Amino acid sequence: MKVAPRRKSRELALQGVYSWQLSNNDVEQIELMLATTNDMKSVDMSFFQMLLRGAVTRSEELDAQIKPYLGRLPEELDPIEKAILRIATFELVQCMETPYKVIINEAIEVAKSYGAQDSHKFINGVLDKAVKTLRKHERK
Numbered sequence: 001m002k003v004a005p006r007r008k009s010r011e012l013a014l015q016g017v018y019s020w021q022l023s024n025n026d027v028e029q030i031e032l033m034l035a036t037t038n039d040m041k042s043v044d045m046s047f048f049q050m051l052l053r054g055a056v057t058r059s060e061e062l063d064a065q066i067k068p069y070l071g072r073l074p075e076e077l078d079p080i081e082k083a084i085l086r087i088a089t090f091e092l093v094q095c096m097e098t099p100y101k102v103i104i105n106e107a108i109e110v111a112k113s114y115g116a117q118d119s120h121k122f123i124n125g126v127l128d129k130a131v132k133t134l135r136k137h138e139r140k
Helices: 006-025 027-037 046-057 059-069 079-094 100-114 119-134
Strands: none
Touching: 006 027, 006 046, 006 079, 006 100, 027 046, 046 059, 046 079, 059 079, 059 119, 079 100, 079 119, 100 119
């Protein structure tokens, strides 16, 4: 099955944010490594760069925005879950042209592929609560 360019961008951004969380390497270095070791023809490059750089440079702000909905501290999260939540929160706040349902669904699908067995349920629950504040103009 062919993966859509934005999904591939989210998956690569997840790999980059995860790598940054573990290594604390420079985000440009991580981006270059991902770009040179992956087939970037199927990636929306500008979207990938925006997600990766945004989630890394604004990680503390994103953690603060999502913290009330976690039920635990951000530092207690699995690194994959934390990376997915940072990316999805960044998208919810910065990509107003993308409907929140699409962002949540994409985060769930990425979690199903890369996260622990039931992490997609946790991601769904957290984002469903957070969207009520982060996208209150879009919610009924």
